[in-house]
Amino acid sequence: MYNPVKPLPHKIVNVKKETDLEYTFRVETKTKVKFGQFLQLSIPKIGEAPISVSDQGIGWLEFTIRNVGKVTNEIFEKKEGDTIFLRGPYGNSWPIEKFKDKNLVIIAGGTGVSPVRGMINYLSKNKDYVKSLHLICGFKNKECVLFKEDLKVWANTFNTTFTLDNEESKGFKKGFVTAFIKDIPFNTFGEDYEVVVVGPPMMMKFSGLELEKCGVDINKIWMSFERKMSCAIGKCGHCRIDEYYVCLDGPIFEYRIAKDLID
Amino acid sequence: MSYKLTLKEAQKLLDKLSLTYDIYAPKKLKAQGRYSDTDIIKYEKIKNIDEIEYREKSTYPMKEVISPIQQTIFYFTEDKYRESKVSTKPILVFSRACDINAIKVQTKIFIGNGGFVDYYYQRMYERIKFILMECDFESDTCFCVSMNANITNNYSLAVRFEDDGIHFEVKDKDFTNYFKGYPHSSFAPKFVMENKTKVHIPEIKDRNMLNKIKKSPMWKEYDKRCISCGACTIACSTCTCFLTRDLIYGDNSEVGERRRLSSSCQIDDFALVAGGGNYRTTAGDRMRYKVLHKFHDYKERFKDSHMCVGCGRCIERCPEYISITATVEKLNKEIERIEKEEASNV
Numbered sequence: 001m002y003n004p005v006k007p008l009p010h011k012i013v014n015v016k017k018e019t020d021l022e023y024t025f026r027v028e029t030k031t032k033v034k035f036g037q038f039l040q041l042s043i044p045k046i047g048e049a050p051i052s053v054s055d056q057g058i059g060w061l062e063f064t065i066r067n068v069g070k071v072t073n074e075i076f077e078k079k080e081g082d083t084i085f086l087r088g089p090y091g092n093s094w095p096i097e098k099f100k101d102k103n104l105v106i107i108a109g110g111t112g113v114s115p116v117r118g119m120i121n122y123l124s125k126n127k128d129y130v131k132s133l134h135l136i137c138g139f140k141n142k143e144c145v146l147f148k149e150d151l152k153v154w155a156n157t158f159n160t161t162f163t164l165d166n167e168e169s170k171g172f173k174k175g176f177v178t179a180f181i182k183d184i185p186f187n188t189f190g191e192d193y194e195v196v197v198v199g200p201p202m203m204m205k206f207s208g209l210e211l212e213k214c215g216v217d218i219n220k221i222w223m224s225f226e227r228k229m230s231c232a233i234g235k236c237g238h239c240r241i242d243e244y245y246v247c248l249d250g251p252i253f254e255y256r257i258a259k260d261l262i263d
Numbered sequence: 264m265s266y267k268l269t270l271k272e273a274q275k276l277l278d279k280l281s282l283t284y285d286i287y288a289p290k291k292l293k294a295q296g297r298y299s300d301t302d303i304i305k306y307e308k309i310k311n312i313d314e315i316e317y318r319e320k321s322t323y324p325m326k327e328v329i330s331p332i333q334q335t336i337f338y339f340t341e342d343k344y345r346e347s348k349v350s351t352k353p354i355l356v357f358s359r360a361c362d363i364n365a366i367k368v369q370t371k372i373f374i375g376n377g378g379f380v381d382y383y384y385q386r387m388y389e390r391i392k393f394i395l396m397e398c399d400f401e402s403d404t405c406f407c408v409s410m411n412a413n414i415t416n417n418y419s420l421a422v423r424f425e426d427d428g429i430h431f432e433v434k435d436k437d438f439t440n441y442f443k444g445y446p447h448s449s450f451a452p453k454f455v456m457e458n459k460t461k462v463h464i465p466e467i468k469d470r471n472m473l474n475k476i477k478k479s480p481m482w483k484e485y486d487k488r489c490i491s492c493g494a495c496t497i498a499c500s501t502c503t504c505f506l507t508r509d510l511i512y513g514d515n516s517e518v519g520e521r522r523r524l525s526s527s528c529q530i531d532d533f534a535l536v537a538g539g540g541n542y543r544t545t546a547g548d549r550m551r552y553k554v555l556h557k558f559h560d561y562k563e564r565f566k567d568s569h570m571c572v573g574c575g576r577c578i579e580r581c582p583e584y585i586s587i588t589a590t591v592e593k594l595n596k597e598i599e600r601i602e603k604e605e606a607s608n609v
């Protein structure tokens with residue numbers, strides 16, 4: 001009998017420090033994931049944590065992990081060549097077919113850049129997939145900036161706005177991402193656009209409100225949720241909001257639905 | 264076909280069944296209750312007919328046979344997770360209609376939800392057959408009729424206990440041979456058709472109403488009353504929520520086991536994410552989450568029954584005398600109030 005919660009060992013092939021608190025781990029695996037999905041990372045003795053895939057290639061997946069809990073703490077002790085246990089992938093994915101030939105807007109804050117990074121990297125290699133990409137990425141301050149090399153590539157490829165909450169720096173404007181949403185030329189897009197928002201709960205909430213203010217159709221906005229998870233297979237109940245399970249029906253929700261969900 | 268066996272004959276039958284089946288039944292355990300001088304009734308493996316406590320409702324639900332309060336799911340070493348093993352012997356469980364109906368709910372979640380079959384639930388569930396126990400008592404807290412959980416036909420045998428013997432109805436032909444030679448009886452199990460306690464099932468017509476209910480002040484009462492102990496959900500016939508914990512053996516820190524433990528949405532850290540975000544911070548929020556799951560959300564998802572069988576165990580276990588039936592009636596009043604308010608606003 002197949003056991004969907006059984007973790008399997010995988011080798012860490014690279015560890016990259018992004019910031020003091022965030023490392024990217026590249027893990028050897030044949031597992032294929034869709035953009036926006038997550039896996040359960042497991043450390044014997046410590047437990048499990050749901051981590052979204054921050055990029056993928058042939059034979060590997062990357063996870064960018066913020067050191068905030070018991071499990072992630074232990075993962076940070078891991079080095080190249082060490083073993084990590086994985087199960088998954090779980091959850092739905094960004095509706096990439098819907099984005100084809102559209103003007104795509106991505107608004108990402110902090111670690112929220114992780115669940116869209118793989119998709120953005122794909123789009124930078126497949127430039128004709130979307131009509132245009134407007135990207136707003138926000139971080140707290142200079143020390144918190146993730147994926148510095150990717151940001152450079154993205155800046156050269158797409159219409160980008162990078163922001164820091166409280167300071168100015170080369171290549172970064174000062175302010176919250178929400179302050180820059182009105183600069184996106186939605187009026188030139190007609191009906192041909194989709195919007196992706198991912199980041200901390202408050203950032204997503206206010207981005208949604210700002211987008212509505214800018215006249216954006218609520219049926220064209222997509223958000224990725226993060227909730228407490230234990231099983232990732234719709235059994236443990238921790239991620240449930242009303243009749244939805246974030247691990248099964250999410251992590252990506254249409255804003256039309258997400259905006260009315262009260263935990 | 265039905266039979267009546269003397270107690271002695273019934274014991275013989277049980278001995279014979281025990282060769283093939285593990286037999287579980289509600290059993291009275293002395294002085295383990297809340298105040299340590301009260302008895303509790305709990306599902307346990309039994310060998311003797313007189314171990315079965317049939318006169319009263321069990322303190323804890325039958326679901327524990329299939330999804331125990333805690334179980335080891337893996338043994339691990341540094342480089343491997345190995346599933347825990349269980350016996351493959353079939354199981355017979357003496358059970359009441361409400362508890363059998365509760366298993367439908369559990370199964371919807373453990374086997375049905377999202378296309379994932381839970382390995383640990385499945386391996387118990389596929390071994391189980393039920394022996395329906397007729398209810399001839401009525402507890403003040405039962406409201407199975409309101410919840411449509413008073414009747415079931417999901418059983419292999421049915422029993423009625425009498426002072427001088429036990430009636431059996433044999434519904435599953437796997438058991439026919441066990442009864443050869445015993446005198447027939449006209450027994451057919453009766454179901455409870457009315458409870459003293461009745462509940463009106465709330466009708467939440469749309470999301471607008473749902474969200475108004477969520478924001479209602481009615482839940483604040485529980486901030487003060489509910490102590491977030493989780494006793495109600497542990498005693499609940501249908502609740503499934505669990506968490507996972509790793510445990511290491513002594514100083515040899517590379518080997519240990521991963522356990523699954525029942526958890527409760529009523530406890531403070533149920534929705535707490537690593538890093539500190541908590542999505543329901545008050546007892547009132549959590550009561551609202553539980554009650555709406557049982558009387559709205561589950562049904563909305565599975566288009567099935569509600570997620571409550573009216574067993575009343577949560578009412579009996581609550582140290583603060585919080586009653587789900589009273590709460591649901593308050594909810595009904597609140598819905599009525601909101602509807603009136605909406606009507607006067609148009």
Ligand code: SF4
Pocket residue numbers: 495498499500501502557570571572573574575576577578587
């Ligand atoms: S909510 Fe209460 S009455 Fe309903 S099934 Fe659970 S324990 Fe029984």
Ligand code: SF4
Pocket residue numbers: 488489490491492493494495496529580581582583584585
């Ligand atoms: S309702 Fe009662 S039993 Fe349930 S958590 Fe609150 S105090 Fe405990």
Ligand code: FES
Pocket residue numbers: 228229230231232233234235236237238239240245246247248
């Ligand atoms: S994480 Fe367990 S139900 Fe979603």
